[in-house]
Amino acid sequence: xxxxxxRLYFVDAMRxxxxxxxxxxxxxxxxxxxxxxxxxxxxxxxxxxxxGITAPVFFTVSGFIFxxxxxxxxxxxxxxxxxxxxxxxxxxxxxxxxxxRLNLFGLLKGEIYGTFYLVDVLHCIGLSILGIIGxxxxxxxxxxxxLPLILFxxxxxxxxxxxxxxxxxxxxxxxxxxxxxxxxxxxxxTIFPWFGYATFGAFLSLLFTKFKDFKYxxxxxxxxxxxxxxxxxxxxxxxxNYLAQTTGLQLxxxxxxxxxxxxxxxxxxxxxxxxxxxxxxxxxxTVLKIGSSTxxxxxxxxxxxxxxxxxxxxxxxxxxxxxxxxxxxxxxIFMVACVYSALKYEDNKVAIKAKAGELVQQFTAHAEPWIxxxxxxxxxxxxxxxxxxxxxxxxxxx
Numbered sequence: 001x002x003x004x005x006x007r008l009y010f011v012d013a014m015r016x017x018x019x020x021x022x023x024x025x026x027x028x029x030x031x032x033x034x035x036x037x038x039x040x041x042x043x044x045x046x047x048x049x050x051x052g053i054t055a056p057v058f059f060t061v062s063g064f065i066f067x068x069x070x071x072x073x074x075x076x077x078x079x080x081x082x083x084x085x086x087x088x089x090x091x092x093x094x095x096x097x098x099x100x101r102l103n104l105f106g107l108l109k110g111e112i113y114g115t116f117y118l119v120d121v122l123h124c125i126g127l128s129i130l131g132i133i134g135x136x137x138x139x140x141x142x143x144x145x146x147l148p149l150i151l152f153x154x155x156x157x158x159x160x161x162x163x164x165x166x167x168x169x170x171x172x173x174x175x176x177x178x179x180x181x182x183x184x185x186x187x188x189x190t191i192f193p194w195f196g197y198a199t200f201g202a203f204l205s206l207l208f209t210k211f212k213d214f215k216y217x218x219x220x221x222x223x224x225x226x227x228x229x230x231x232x233x234x235x236x237x238x239x240x241n242y243l244a245q246t247t248g249l250q251l252x253x254x255x256x257x258x259x260x261x262x263x264x265x266x267x268x269x270x271x272x273x274x275x276x277x278x279x280x281x282x283x284x285x286t287v288l289k290i291g292s293s294t295x296x297x298x299x300x301x302x303x304x305x306x307x308x309x310x311x312x313x314x315x316x317x318x319x320x321x322x323x324x325x326x327x328x329x330x331x332x333i334f335m336v337a338c339v340y341s342a343l344k345y346e347d348n349k350v351a352i353k354a355k356a357g358e359l360v361q362q363f364t365a366h367a368e369p370w371i372x373x374x375x376x377x378x379x380x381x382x383x384x385x386x387x388x389x390x391x392x393x394x395x396x397x398x
Contacts, residue, residue, distance in 0.1 A: 019294045226273040
């Protein structure tokens, strides 16, 4: 495969790894019998720890890739074509996130189930992209250090204040909006604190863009990633505890009790270090294609596992009922099925969209007379109702 010097292949490989981890993580977590969820079991504990890394890596990489493409050109502000593309992409992810939670059987009965309003990964990534665009536009007319400073500060503030906004109920908001900020109604993800990982990825991409021509970019980046990563994993809790004792602030004491955000950020940096170290082996075309097809893979997994649109997925029939001897090989088969179906779609996307367009046109052509008849019928009915109401009012007046 011909190498593109401007493309960071290790980031594509990280995204491929993250989506595969997500597939097996959702399958195992959704179908494994509760009797086998034993934290004292070494294999289960290792699996659970690495599963916890998946979402932080995915959000960080998403912010990294989007911002890396956003700032590559010479055009700034709204003149940057990536701004419009990013807005479109963010709104598209929000729309797809809601569509995946629709239930056709409910719609046929005239109902929209409450799960439709819950927030998941796609909603948060879509909003994160829009948030990064907002920061980029704000900083586009200012000095170059402003954007990375805002991005880095956003990550720190969101992570430090997490104990405060986590306990807020957001009852003053409609449930559809509150679900973006609280898990009380069943949302899987919320925009805070996960936006913090996206802004950190955006911050890292600015560093890579600034030093892309530096001769020792990768040796320095790898050493920094491992040092900062293991530093956060091993010492961030101790540092937070020191701040709690020194300042006497309850905020730091609460953060020390559950310092998972900074520890996971350390995990993300270590993963970056590993993939940068192995970047020469990240040129496999299939791996890169998986990394660039994560949305299609996510959609296919949602349909197969959770029964999007129909409710007829593995989750509905096998929820927490399988042994590890079935779940482990089942997860491998599930991963292959989701990736294969998504890549087949990507290979034939143009033809599929063209065929779908033809079907819509044919349906519209056949349905046009009936649509026109329906509108005429509605118009006539409304006219008759109006005349009847006027007559009744006149009768009442007389």
